[in-house]
Amino acid sequence: MQFGIFTVGDIAPDPTTGYTQSEAERISNMVRVAQRADEVGLDVFALGEHHNPPFVPSSPTTLLAHIAALTKQIMLSTSVTLITTNDPVKIAEDYAMLQHVAKGRLDLMVGRGNTVPVYPWFGKDIRNGVALALENYNLLHRLWREDVVDWEGGFRTALQGFTSTPRPLDDVPPFVWHGSIRTPEIAEQAAFYGNGYFANHVLAPNLHFKPLVDFYRERFEHYGHGSSDQAIVGLGGQAFIAKRSQDAVKTFRPYFEEYPVFKGSSLDDFMERTPLSVGSPQEVIDKTMTFQEGFGDYQRQLFALDGMALPVEMALEQVELLGTEVVPVLRKEMAARRAPGAPEAPTHASLVKEKYGDTEPRQPRPNPNRGDNLSGTSPYQDSAPEFRANFPLAV
Amino acid sequence: MTDSALATTDGPVRLVVITAGVSDPSSSRLLADRAAQKTIDLLREVGRSASVGVIELGPLAVDIAQAIVSGFPGTRLQAAIERLAAADAVIVSTPVYKAGISGLFKSFIDVLDNDLLIAKPVILAATAGTARHAMVADEQLRPLFAFLRALSAPTSLFAAPEDWGSPALSERIERAANELVLLLRSGVGQSIADSAWTGYQHQFAGNATRSDKAASDVDFSTDLMRLAAGGGLATPRQL
Numbered sequence: 223m224q225f226g227i228f229t230v231g232d233i234a235p236d237p238t239t240g241y242t243q244s245e246a247e248r249i250s251n252m253v254r255v256a257q258r259a260d261e262v263g264l265d266v267f268a269l270g271e272h273h274n275p276p277f278v279p280s281s282p283t284t285l286l287a288h289i290a291a292l293t294k295q296i297m298l299s300t301s302v303t304l305i306t307t308n309d310p311v312k313i314a315e316d317y318a319m320l321q322h323v324a325k326g327r328l329d330l331m332v333g334r335g336n337t338v339p340v341y342p343w344f345g346k347d348i349r350n351g352v353a354l355a356l357e358n359y360n361l362l363h364r365l366w367r368e369d370v371v372d373w374e375g376g377f378r379t380a381l382q383g384f385t386s387t388p389r390p391l392d393d394v395p396p397f398v399w400h401g402s403i404r405t406p407e408i409a410e411q412a413a414f415y416g417n418g419y420f421a422n423h424v425l426a427p428n429l430h431f432k433p434l435v436d437f438y439r440e441r442f443e444h445y446g447h448g449s450s451d452q453a454i455v456g457l458g459g460q461a462f463i464a465k466r467s468q469d470a471v472k473t474f475r476p477y478f479e480e481y482p483v484f485k486g487s488s489l490d491d492f493m494e495r496t497p498l499s500v501g502s503p504q505e506v507i508d509k510t511m512t513f514q515e516g517f518g519d520y521q522r523q524l525f526a527l528d529g530m531a532l533p534v535e536m537a538l539e540q541v542e543l544l545g546t547e548v549v550p551v552l553r554k555e556m557a558a559r560r561a562p563g564a565p566e567a568p569t570h571a572s573l574v575k576e577k578y579g580d581t582e583p584r585q586p587r588p589n590p591n592r593g594d595n596l597s598g599t600s601p602y603q604d605s606a607p608e609f610r611a612n613f614p615l616a617v
Numbered sequence: 618m619t620d621s622a623l624a625t626t627d628g629p630v631r632l633v634v635i636t637a638g639v640s641d642p643s644s645s646r647l648l649a650d651r652a653a654q655k656t657i658d659l660l661r662e663v664g665r666s667a668s669v670g671v672i673e674l675g676p677l678a679v680d681i682a683q684a685i686v687s688g689f690p691g692t693r694l695q696a697a698i699e700r701l702a703a704a705d706a707v708i709v710s711t712p713v714y715k716a717g718i719s720g721l722f723k724s725f726i727d728v729l730d731n732d733l734l735i736a737k738p739v740i741l742a743a744t745a746g747t748a749r750h751a752m753v754a755d756e757q758l759r760p761l762f763a764f765l766r767a768l769s770a771p772t773s774l775f776a777a778p779e780d781w782g783s784p785a786l787s788e789r790i791e792r793a794a795n796e797l798v799l800l801l802r803s804g805v806g807q808s809i810a811d812s813a814w815t816g817y818q819h820q821f822a823g824n825a826t827r828s829d830k831a832a833s834d835v836d837f838s839t840d841l842m843r844l845a846a847g848g849g850l851a852t853p854r855q856l
Contacts, residue, residue, distance in 0.1 A: 356844040363847075375849060406821045406835055410845040426689050433822035433830055440832040486686040495691065 223556050224567050225549045226266025227259055227541065228301035228458060228524040231279035234531040237480035241533075245278050251534040252279075253289055258538050260293035262545025268299035268331065268524055273307075273340045283316040290324035297569065298324055301422075301458075301524065302333030302401045306351050307344035309378065310358040314365035314386040321391045326570030331420050331456075332359055333401035334408075350377070352407055359400070359411060366395035369586070369600030385601050392583035397568045399456055399522075402434065409434050413441030413453070418567065420456035423497050424526060425483075429516050431457075439518075452565050456522035457513055460498045463527075463543040467501040473536075474500050481530045503547035510552055511559075519560050521567035523552070629666040630801060632656060633704035637711040637722035639675040644744040646673070648776050649710035651787075652740050655794035656708070663802065670704070672697045674721050681721065684728045698729065702824050706738040706801050707767070710774075713745035713753045718761075726761060730823040734767040736809035738800035740793045742774035751775050766817060768806050770796035 231252060235242045243251065256267040267289065269282045279285060286298045298320075303313060313332075321328045334355045335341075341348040357375045364371050365386040374380040390396065399418035402408035403426070412419040419438040421431035435455055442453035462477075464470035471489070478489045478500075492498045497513065499506040510523065525544060528537035566572070574583055586602040634653050638645030649671075657667045674681065680694040690698060701707065711722040741758040743750070754773035762769045772793040780786040800806060814827055815836055821829050829835050836842070 352841055353844060356841065357849075360844070360847055360849075404821060406829070407841045407845045410837070410842060414846045425687070427695075430689070437821070437832045437835070444832070484687075487683065491683070491691065492687070495689075 223520075223553060223560070224265035224297070224522045225544075225552060226264045226268065226297070226299075226522070226524050227255070227528065227544070228266075228268035228270070228299075228526055229255070229279075229528050230270035230272065230301070230526070231277050232529045232531075233276040233278065234481060236531045236533060237476040239533075243534075247534075248278050249285065251537070252285065252528070253292065254534060255528045255537055255541055256289045256296070256298075257292055258541045259545065260296040262542055264296060264541070264545050264549065266297045266299055266522065266524060267293075268301035270301050271304050271335075272337070273343065274337060283320045286328070287320050287323050290320070290327060293327075296327065298328050299399075300330045300332075301420075302331045302335070304335040304340075305332035305358045305362070306334050306348075306354040307340055307346050308358075310362040311365065311378075311381070311384070311386060313358075314362050315388075317396055318366065318386065318388050318390050321396050321570075322388060326391050326574075328570070329397040329399065329418075329568075331399040331401045331418075332362075334405075346377075352405055353377070356407060356411055359398075363395075363398075363415060366390050369602060369605075389586040389602075391570065392574050392578075393586060394570065394573045394577055394583065396570075397573065399454075403431065404434070406434065406437055409438040410441055413438050413447075414445050416442065416445065416447035418454035418456055418521070420522070421458065423458040423513075424460050425496065427495050428497060428512070432517060435517050448565070451518055451561065452563070454522075454565065454567055455517060455520040456524065456567070457517060457520055458497075458524050458526065459510065459513070460526045461506050461540070461544065461548075462500045463503055463506050463540060463548060465502065465543075467505055470501050470505075477530045477532060503543060503551070506544075506548050507551050507555070510548075511555060514556055514559060519556075519564035521565065629668045630660055631703060631705045632667050632669045633701050633707050634669060634671045635674065635701065635707065635709045635722075635725070636671065637674045637719040637725070638744070639712075639721075643712075644776060644781070645710040645712045645742070646671075648742050648744055648774055648790075649708050651790050652708050652710075652742060652774060652794055652797075655790050656706070656740075656797055659794055659798045660801075663798075670700050672701060674719075674725050677725070678721055681724045681728060685724055690728060694728070698733070698824050701729070702733055702826050704737065706740075706797055707734065708740045708742065708797075709758065709762075710742040710744070711758070713743055713750040716750060716753075718743065718753060718757045723761075726765070729765075730820055730825055730828070731765070732817055732819045732823065732825045732828065734762070734765045735814070735817055735825070736806040737767050738770065738797050738806055739767045740770045740774065740797050742776075742793075744776045746778065748777040748779065751777065768800055768809075770800065772796055 233243050233248050259267050269279050271282050273280050282300050317330055334351045338348050354377055357377055361373055369385055371384050372382055399420040400408050400412035401420045403422055409419055439450035439453040443450040462470055462474040475489050478484050493500050499509040527540040589601055589603055632653055634649045636646045636649045653669045660667045677694055680691045684690040684694055711718045739762055741754045743754040754775050759769055770793050774793055776786055
């Protein structure tokens, strides 16, 4: 079971001081938060992608590459990578490169994004959002698994003889989660490929996402990837932790009730009705245990806890409390209740093992440049030598 | 006439009244109650019993506003939505404020799933302080319920102060109730939902009683589902 944090890189005025972090401050603060998460032994740091203020992470691979260089063990991920407005070819390239520099400590979550104007800014139409997400992922999936891709679809320029470089680390693509809160087609795609399914599990009533998670589990089994309880499920959540319950509520209340998304909402309602946990470490533990009870054994739990205008010292303290007081207990208690055979989320190491067993992973080495990718089965030296394309002679 | 729809329904016909009147007594509630009573009477004449549930929006005002802000209904509002979803027929009644339907009423409709009332027989009713607002039911409620794909009764109800003393109001109530009962007895709403449900837009695991709740309910033969399972679009398209 992996535990970690996810952030959307939001900026808002601190309601207690009026102070607004600059973009420069927020970016370096996110790096500090990720480093602290690494130090306290959390498993995952996931970064969102946004293309409008007041959010800063427009370029997740750049920031994650920097964080990769500053951290030792934490897995880096996204929450989410926009699979609709980004070119899937560029996603294939950027994230393969990131996977290399992070030495395999990378997976990613693809999602649609729901900010309407972002679509036209990138030349897309939100009304095609689901079809874009599905088709783009279908292409991404192939780009990471086939050295040479011919492809034609509804939304993007066709590809002929295209090789996405670099090939994934050890020729093993990063594991992919599909993030969705309401769309069975997205859960279906996750199930079809045997990928992970992630419900953000915020801003909605407790167990609201269960029907979709169950749908994904059932379809995962349908496609032969394993039994439904072996499907790879991730959940989000939101937490604010203090040693004493009443301090948590008192400190967090202005941050919650003044935050743009929650203005007019009641903290107490959200604590009662949604997966938001505000309280002592034990209260956060108890609430999180209800997730396992409700959704079955799952593989990844991410908490949003550095946003909502929290000053960085407070955010760092949250990470500390999560990593030292909450997660160790959750690990023990969830493991104790876990059904035998419930799988762990795939990692680069486990995927390499699955693909190669004890043999050495493939290390693609390109052939000398000859201006085409089409003369063999692949432009790499391990291209099947008996396969040769015949070209008409130029006159 | 065969009561195909009603014959298949166990127990009494479930009428649900939604009223946005906030005074006590409220003329919007009174108008809805009279329509409900007449509907019950007409159903009884054809041997059917009916139950009436009333959803008063006034006490839910804060819950409705909260749901609009937070994006999801609280417990009490969710219970009201579920009662409405289970209705066989609906009677809605709103006061007219500032030349339009009550904002509270519209806000309640705004938090409903788009497919909650598809092909559901509905009586539209409005009350106002002057007859100058007489078209509000037809000009505002009717398009609203057209958007919801409900089966609005051809006669809508409107009552200004002078109407409460007029037998013509009773005649219109009887006409609307009769239309509602005939819509119910014809089973046309149920037939539409039975045969064309997938043709409307739906939300997975939504509040509509027919909403897809599990994989076994889902149609996997759609273009998008084929695309999800690694297929291509049949033809590149602009949706």
